[in-house]
Amino acid sequence: MQCLFLFCFGEYVIFTSFTLTTAITEWSSMLYSIIYTALPTIVVGILDKDLSRRTLLKYPQLYGAGHRQEAYNSKLFWLTMIDTLWQSVAVFSIPLFAYWASSIDGSSIGDLWTLAVVILVNLHLAMDISRWSWITHAVIWGSIIATFICVTIIDAVPIFSGYWAIFHVAKTELFWLCLLAIVLAALIPRYVVKFLYQYYSPCDIQIAREAEKFRSPRELRNTKIETNPILGSPHR
Template identity: 20%
Template sequence: MEQFPALYQQGQKNIYFTWYRIIGWIVNGVVASLVIFLANIYTFSPNSFQKNGQVADITHLGAMTYTCIIWTVNCQIALIINRFTWIQHLFIWGSIMIWYVFLLVYGAFPPVYSQRGFRVLIEALGPAPLYWTVTLFVVVVSLLPYFIHIVIQRSFYPLDDHVIQEMKHCRKDVAVKQMWERERSNSIKMTQVGVSARVDARIRVLKEQLHHKKQLIYRSVTSSPIFRSLTNSPA
């Protein structure tokens, strides 16, 4: 960031909060929701999902659907992140593991407490290959539109941070350094919205307020009867 101050321009230009991006995320969420819902409904409704011929009930369908939601949301977050740290790995993959731990713990309670969820993962969903196949299928199909979007963007319409990441991690354009020089030239452009510009604007506002108060005080003093009597009295 110190070498490329132009990266701050992405926030100043409101690149990440345009209507194009907002509508795009809404469409992405709707597509993912439809894929999760329809895939689970049409997969578990008509046929049995176990070798013994057992059909899925509302408990199996709910657990399967929520499994797909957990995987899709966390994998979507992983696709968005450009730089991973240990805390991000912990929360992303830990959230997925906690869901399976919850199914195991909840299913271990007696049927009087867990009811239909009794041993739902160990005896019902876990041994069924369809459970894992549908999870993989739903996650791939749900994330495919966004994956295609980021591939096209990085290949044909890269942002400044994308270019610098490729320069740093992929060692691109090291010989002629055309991308490096382009980013350095973008960094020296005047933005007029930095810290100094905000300080100057604040000082200008304070000066205007002070001048306005001086005028009000002067008018109140000159319009007072005491001031008029002093100014009109003979020397």
């Protein structure tokens, strides 16, 4: 999550030939890690779970995914970095080309970048949630709303920024079209890859999760789920 923000900031630094100017205010940079994205990550990490206790007790082989490093390995790490780099390019380039011939200042573009990054981070987190509750809905969508409120306050209060940038740019249709274009361009490739992987090559946890989702508890108790051994070695 933090990498997306850093990649966007790095691309701006390169674009401006390593000048000391910045389009994102210091308050937005600080609140990004404290308010905008921290609470959803914490809440989802505490409340979300892949499978129920009953399924895990019935099929302890499902714990083998951790031993086999299926959930996190170097391949997935680099794929995530490539995906994050692609998303940062979408966040940075779409508003840049959309407003290339306009007269808006860097602060307006910075507000658009901040909002786009927060929306992407929370939607990216929402794509990986297995069990939704009213709390996760509140923190995911509430974080996006809170970002709009905070950016508005930062631009309106002179002691924070006082540029009133968001008030000028958000009243145009181009602003909202840019947000929509960023979300679609950044997330569609990830969504397609995620769908193809889970449809054509699902892991044990995904198969068990689908069994829980579409079958009643009584049917699940009588279902045998094919799973790999814990350490990935064949049965003797």
